[in-house]
Amino acid sequence: MPDEMPIEFWQGIEQFNSQEFYACHDTLEALWMEAGEPDKRFYQGILQIAVALYHLGNQNWRGAVILLGEGINRLSYYQPSYAEIAVEDLLVKSAKLLSALQQAGPEAVANFLPLFAGTEVAGLQLPQIIKVEKT
Numbered sequence: 001m002p003d004e005m006p007i008e009f010w011q012g013i014e015q016f017n018s019q020e021f022y023a024c025h026d027t028l029e030a031l032w033m034e035a036g037e038p039d040k041r042f043y044q045g046i047l048q049i050a051v052a053l054y055h056l057g058n059q060n061w062r063g064a065v066i067l068l069g070e071g072i073n074r075l076s077y078y079q080p081s082y083a084e085i086a087v088e089d090l091l092v093k094s095a096k097l098l099s100a101l102q103q104a105g106p107e108a109v110a111n112f113l114p115l116f117a118g119t120e121v122a123g124l125q126l127p128q129i130i131k132v133e134k135t
Helices: 007-017 021-034 039-057 061-078 087-104 106-117
Strands: none
Touching: 007 021, 007 039, 021 039, 039 061, 039 087, 039 106, 061 087, 061 106, 087 106
């Protein structure tokens, strides 16, 4: 179990959940560059999912699909939770989105834009990062 996570980590999570994906990338990248394992890979996985969502918002299907896949792969090691984050929940939501994007194909990427307004698309919502309850 990691030590207490730095305040910047929680700032990055807040940015992610506020759809400030580029800011989240910058915040977590600064931590990632200084971190040792296992935190380094954890930061990078969240960062990749954030950048994937940034790409999706810009209708860059290929960037969204590639980075969602890489982020999911990187974070799978940290299930079910890590650093008070419900990793499994994030992975399930991200994997459903990735699958839907792959099935829809690049020409349908704009169909996913309502997700950014909080509207469900094909039963999907934009992934959020939630904290696990301490027991």
